Amino acid sequence: MSDHEYTPKSKAGKWFNDRLPLLTLANHLTDYPTPKNLNYWWTFGGILTFCLITQIVTGLVLAMHYIAHADMAFESVEHIMRDVNYGWLIRYIHANGASMFFLAVYIHIFRSLFYGSYKSPREIIWIIGIIIYLLMMAAAFMGYVLPWGQMSFWGATVITNLFSAIPFVGEGVVTWLWGGYSVDNPTLTRFFTLHYLIPFLILGLVVLHIWALHVPGNNNPVGIDVKKPSKDTVPFHPYIVIKDGFALLMFMIVFAFFVFYAPNILGHADNYIEANPLVTPAHIVPEWYLLPFYAILRSVPDKLLGVVAMLSAILILAVLPWLDTSKIRSAVFRPLYKQFYWILVADVLILGYVGAMPAEGLYLLIARVATAYYFLHFLVILPVLGLKERTIPLPLSITEPVLGGSPNIAMAKKNESKIE
Amino acid sequence: MSDKKPERRDFLFTATYAVGAVGAAAVVWPLVDQMNPDASVKALASTEVDVSSLKPGNTITVLWRGKPVFIRRRTQEEIDVARSVKMEDLIHPEKDEDRAKNPEWLVMLGVCTHLGCVPLNDKGDYDGWFCPCHGSHYDTSGRIRKGPAPWNMEVPKYEFVNANTIKIG
Numbered sequence: 001m002s003d004h005e006y007t008p009k010s011k012a013g014k015w016f017n018d019r020l021p022l023l024t025l026a027n028h029l030t031d032y033p034t035p036k037n038l039n040y041w042w043t044f045g046g047i048l049t050f051c052l053i054t055q056i057v058t059g060l061v062l063a064m065h066y067i068a069h070a071d072m073a074f075e076s077v078e079h080i081m082r083d084v085n086y087g088w089l090i091r092y093i094h095a096n097g098a099s100m101f102f103l104a105v106y107i108h109i110f111r112s113l114f115y116g117s118y119k120s121p122r123e124i125i126w127i128i129g130i131i132i133y134l135l136m137m138a139a140a141f142m143g144y145v146l147p148w149g150q151m152s153f154w155g156a157t158v159i160t161n162l163f164s165a166i167p168f169v170g171e172g173v174v175t176w177l178w179g180g181y182s183v184d185n186p187t188l189t190r191f192f193t194l195h196y197l198i199p200f201l202i203l204g205l206v207v208l209h210i211w212a213l214h215v216p217g218n219n220n221p222v223g224i225d226v227k228k229p230s231k232d233t234v235p236f237h238p239y240i241v242i243k244d245g246f247a248l249l250m251f252m253i254v255f256a257f258f259v260f261y262a263p264n265i266l267g268h269a270d271n272y273i274e275a276n277p278l279v280t281p282a283h284i285v286p287e288w289y290l291l292p293f294y295a296i297l298r299s300v301p302d303k304l305l306g307v308v309a310m311l312s313a314i315l316i317l318a319v320l321p322w323l324d325t326s327k328i329r330s331a332v333f334r335p336l337y338k339q340f341y342w343i344l345v346a347d348v349l350i351l352g353y354v355g356a357m358p359a360e361g362l363y364l365l366i367a368r369v370a371t372a373y374y375f376l377h378f379l380v381i382l383p384v385l386g387l388k389e390r391t392i393p394l395p396l397s398i399t400e401p402v403l404g405g406s407p408n409i410a411m412a413k414k415n416e417s418k419i420e
Numbered sequence: 421m422s423d424k425k426p427e428r429r430d431f432l433f434t435a436t437y438a439v440g441a442v443g444a445a446a447v448v449w450p451l452v453d454q455m456n457p458d459a460s461v462k463a464l465a466s467t468e469v470d471v472s473s474l475k476p477g478n479t480i481t482v483l484w485r486g487k488p489v490f491i492r493r494r495t496q497e498e499i500d501v502a503r504s505v506k507m508e509d510l511i512h513p514e515k516d517e518d519r520a521k522n523p524e525w526l527v528m529l530g531v532c533t534h535l536g537c538v539p540l541n542d543k544g545d546y547d548g549w550f551c552p553c554h555g556s557h558y559d560t561s562g563r564i565r566k567g568p569a570p571w572n573m574e575v576p577k578y579e580f581v582n583a584n585t586i587k588i589g
Contacts, residue, residue: 154537154553157535157536157537158535158536158537158553160536161534161535161536162535164535164536175456175457176452176455176456177455178457179455179456179457179458179461180457180461180485180486181457181461181485181486181487182485182486182487183486184461184486186455186457186458186461190455277483277486277487277488278481278483278488278530278538279538280537280538280539280551280552280553281552282552283552284537284552284553298554298568300568301567301568302568302570303534303535303568303569303570304570306568358555359554359555360555
């Protein structure tokens with residue numbers, strides 16, 4: 001993949017590298033030419049890697065103390081919180097780490113949407129990313145079930161019951177998922193197993209995600225192809241490593257704030273009540289990161305169609321590279337898309353808000369309008385916009401707007417008038 | 421495609437793939453089926469409940485196969501309301517007579533047919549049950565009247581062992 005041949009300097013290094021070219025890989029990763037105009041929105045890849053490692057390490061430690069049994073799970077979590085040395089810290093990092101992971105992944109996804117990083121030739125990177133996102137949701141959901149509190153139990157009941165919407169075989173599928181006639185011990189043990197497995201699947205997919213990224217190289221805020229290596233690129237180490245490191249430190253401050261000052265603010269008090277199959281909590285809501293999809297589920301009055309709408313809302317992202325007909329990647333040069341982008345951001349935030357509210361009256365109406373708009377954005381606005389939109393001419397290189405002043409629209413417009 | 425005739429070797433390939441596929445399926449099935457309810461779960465199939473202390477208008481909830489079962493001793497008024505409903509007004513038409521053979525006793529799974537929450541007693545627009553999760557309203561016969569749930573709450577197999585005891589399952 002590197003554009004130049006690499007030979008280790010030392011004799012031993014050469015001997016090893018001829019047999020297993022790990023040093024070539026390390027050299028590729030350090031020298032990897034990166035567009036020099038990457039902004040801080042590009043640091044979330046590194047932050048996400050940190051999140052994954054944090055979850056794996058803290059999860060591994062928690063698994064040493066946790067007991068996956070319906071009679072003992074709740075107590076074993078309290079045991080971790082009260083008795084295990086630093087158990088409270090490790091558990092709070094793991095629980096809040098899930099939220100931080102999603103915070104970072106949403107920024108990462110919306111960065112991609114703004115700068116068109118999902119477009120050719122990066123479709124495979126994007127699709128792998130969507131698969132990772134789906135696995136993250138599965139892992140987070142199953143992890144939330146493990147403490148066996150009221151929200152764990154009823155969240156598990158509601159989500160597994162989504163499968164009962166499948167015509168004919170739905171009930172059988174749900175019984176199979178449960179290993180019984182309700183969410184119970186067999187469900188808990190298999191969720192624990194899968195919760196342990198999925199992070200490693202994600203890790204494997206992250207390797208593929210980065211591998212696929214290193215073939216075409218990074219997109220950049222201007223969204224045009226760069227020659228690499230050239231004056232438009234800098235080596236990954238030390239330039240991007242330092243920038244990623246600084247952003248990671250900032251991110252860790254936010255992370256630490258939640259862990260130390262508000263460790264339960266993103267959770268639900270009901271989950272400190274042990275699971276009771278006879279009583280459903282008055283107000284069931286999923287974790288914040290699933291709320292937009294939950295709002296979509298509830299906004300459709302039919303059970304099967306509600307489930308279909310919710311799944312489509314996620315899967316539609318996988319075909320996004322083909323729904324967006326515009327060849328221009330960056331929203332900086334797409335004045336109309338830029339506005340629709342921010343409307344979409346607002347739409348998703350509104351969905352998240354109404355997802356946390358009771359599904360009735362005005363909230364339900366807002367959820368329905370926002371759901372309709374969500375699909376409208378992807379199915380109508382994006383395909384049409386790509387054909388109709390009058391875009392701003394692209395600079396010839398990423399250096400051009402830098403030398404000309406600033407890479408913003410005003411600058412681009414000046415260029416435009418010059419050309420006209 | 422080439423139009424060359426199939427040879428003995430092509431036959432061998434096809435036969436090998438076929439045997440391999442059958443073998444793989446035979447190995448996969450136990451791995452899939454182990455997730456279905458096991459013998460110990462199936463063994464807990466019936467529960468007996470003493471209902472002698474129940475007064476008209478009261479409901480008790482018991483656990484059967486890990487699921488709540490509502491046993492309601494209905495008042496005459498509730499029975500009259502449930503039996504006077506027109507079939508065309510129902511989302512999932514079922515006669516109350518078929519759901520409660522002995523009109524005073526309504527026995528059904530306390531599981532909302534939408535996504536499995538436990539509906540609340542004496543609530544909702546039809547004075548029956550109301551599911552707090554996604555807003556399904558059930559009437560005094562446990563039939564769905566409004567909201568996202570597709571079916572009435574399920575009536576399990578049950579029988580009166582004697583005047584005071586109901587056996588569910």
